[in-house]
Amino acid sequence: MHELPITQHIIEICEKHCREAGAQRVRLVKLVIGDYSGYVGSSVQMYFDIISEGTLCEGAQVEIEHVKPKLRCPSCGTLFQRQLLSFACPECGTDGEPTEIGKEFYIDSIEVEQ
Amino acid sequence: MHDIRRIDVQEGILEENDHIAEHVNEHLSAHGVLVVNEMGAPGVGKTTTIKNIIPHLKCKPYVIEGDIETDIDTQDLRSLGIDTFQINTYGACHLDAPLIEHQVDHMSFDEPGVLFIENIGNLVCPAEFTIGEHVMMLISTVTEGSDKPYKYPLAFEKADIIILNKVDLIPYLDFDEDFFMKGVRALNKDVPVFRVSGRTGEGFAEVAAWLDKKAAELEVKEHEHHHHEHGHHHEHGEQE
Numbered sequence: 378m379h380e381l382p383i384t385q386h387i388i389e390i391c392e393k394h395c396r397e398a399g400a401q402r403v404r405l406v407k408l409v410i411g412d413y414s415g416y417v418g419s420s421v422q423m424y425f426d427i428i429s430e431g432t433l434c435e436g437a438q439v440e441i442e443h444v445k446p447k448l449r450c451p452s453c454g455t456l457f458q459r460q461l462l463s464f465a466c467p468e469c470g471t472d473g474e475p476t477e478i479g480k481e482f483y484i485d486s487i488e489v490e491q
Numbered sequence: 492m493h494d495i496r497r498i499d500v501q502e503g504i505l506e507e508n509d510h511i512a513e514h515v516n517e518h519l520s521a522h523g524v525l526v527v528n529e530m531g532a533p534g535v536g537k538t539t540t541i542k543n544i545i546p547h548l549k550c551k552p553y554v555i556e557g558d559i560e561t562d563i564d565t566q567d568l569r570s571l572g573i574d575t576f577q578i579n580t581y582g583a584c585h586l587d588a589p590l591i592e593h594q595v596d597h598m599s600f601d602e603p604g605v606l607f608i609e610n611i612g613n614l615v616c617p618a619e620f621t622i623g624e625h626v627m628m629l630i631s632t633v634t635e636g637s638d639k640p641y642k643y644p645l646a647f648e649k650a651d652i653i654i655l656n657k658v659d660l661i662p663y664l665d666f667d668e669d670f671f672m673k674g675v676r677a678l679n680k681d682v683p684v685f686r687v688s689g690r691t692g693e694g695f696a697e698v699a700a701w702l703d704k705k706a707a708e709l710e711v712k713e714h715e716h717h718h719h720e721h722g723h724h725h726e727h728g729e730q731e
Contacts, residue, residue: 379583379584379585379616383504383505386504386507387504390500390502390504391500394498394500395498398496398498400496401493404495413644413645414619415615415616415618415619415645461641462638462641463641464641464674464677464678472673472676472677473677474677474678474680475644475648475678480645482503482504482505483500483501483502483503483504484500484501484502484504485499485500485501486497486498486499486500486501487497487498487500488495488496488497488498489495489496489498490493490494490495491493491494491495491496
């Protein structure tokens with residue numbers, strides 16, 4: 378449920394960029410959401426359609442790029458997705474370390490109509 | 492025909508929260524107050540941990556209690572003479588930086604110390620929102636099971652200190668401490684892990700000592716910071 382206020386904020390950021398570009402409306406919003414960001418893409422999408430009504434984002438399409446979290450093996454450097462209940466590297470068995478991959482939560486770009 | 496343009500935004504959606512958190516952190520650092528963001532699932536003993544640490548603490552404690560509803564924990568702490576402030580989120584699953592900034596503005600920090608901020612009982616969202624803390628304190632328990640680092644990796648990754656509570660119950664449980672620690676170490680190589688019991692009181696003196704040390708380091712850092720700034724102005728003055 379914490380996607381509601383954050384979706385409001387996404388709309389505000391898009392409107393700001395749309396106005397700065399002197400455009401009439403936003404027709405596409407591209408988001409990048411890592412699985413460890415804690416935000417559920419489908420919830421953002423649902424709230425977006427409801428609360429964008431009457432804003433410059435009304436009717437805009439939301440495109441979400443999901444990013445799977447990856448660990449980095451400190452021994453052999455392999456980047457890998459973990460298995461359930463294990464952090465072991467599939468190549469050498471060493472426990473991998475967390476990386477920033479999978480924690481993304483940002484607006485990549487928007488398309489506006491002049 | 493409409494003219495369509497692509498705008499490269501590349502803007503973090505939580506940037507505003509992070510910016511306010513930084514502001515809170517600077518404000519309290521200047522007062523020599525160490526900010527501790529205490530997180531953990533419901534029932535792990537977050538309030539109990541605060542109650543057990545404070546008697547051992549050498550510096551002054553301040554407390555902000557975050558709860559979805561009620562001020563039971565705040566009343567509990569106040570009855571012990573601990574100055575406590577309540578934030579109710581009425582449904583929201585975590586505290587965020589604007590809430591803390593607003594609360595902190597209404598508090599007076601007359602001497603250096605430790606500000607405990609008890610986050611909402613939840614092992615997921617509080618790990619994602621920085622609220623201006625110097626220290627992220629994670630409370631985990633032997634009753635939750637040893638697989639928690641594997642199931643909630645972000646919380647364990649972000650922790651600066653981990654409290655393993657309810658260790659007095661280990662004889663009655665199948666808690667696999669080696670498996671637990673293996674998961675913790677994979678995610679967070681150097682984080683100190685303190686074994687405590689809210690029932691017997693064991694282990695909390697060590698936690699308090701760790702926090703006192705962190706608070707003292709903060710004061711030294713602030714002092715050096717001011718000193719540095721002063722020196723900088725001086726240098727600047729000479730150039731003119």
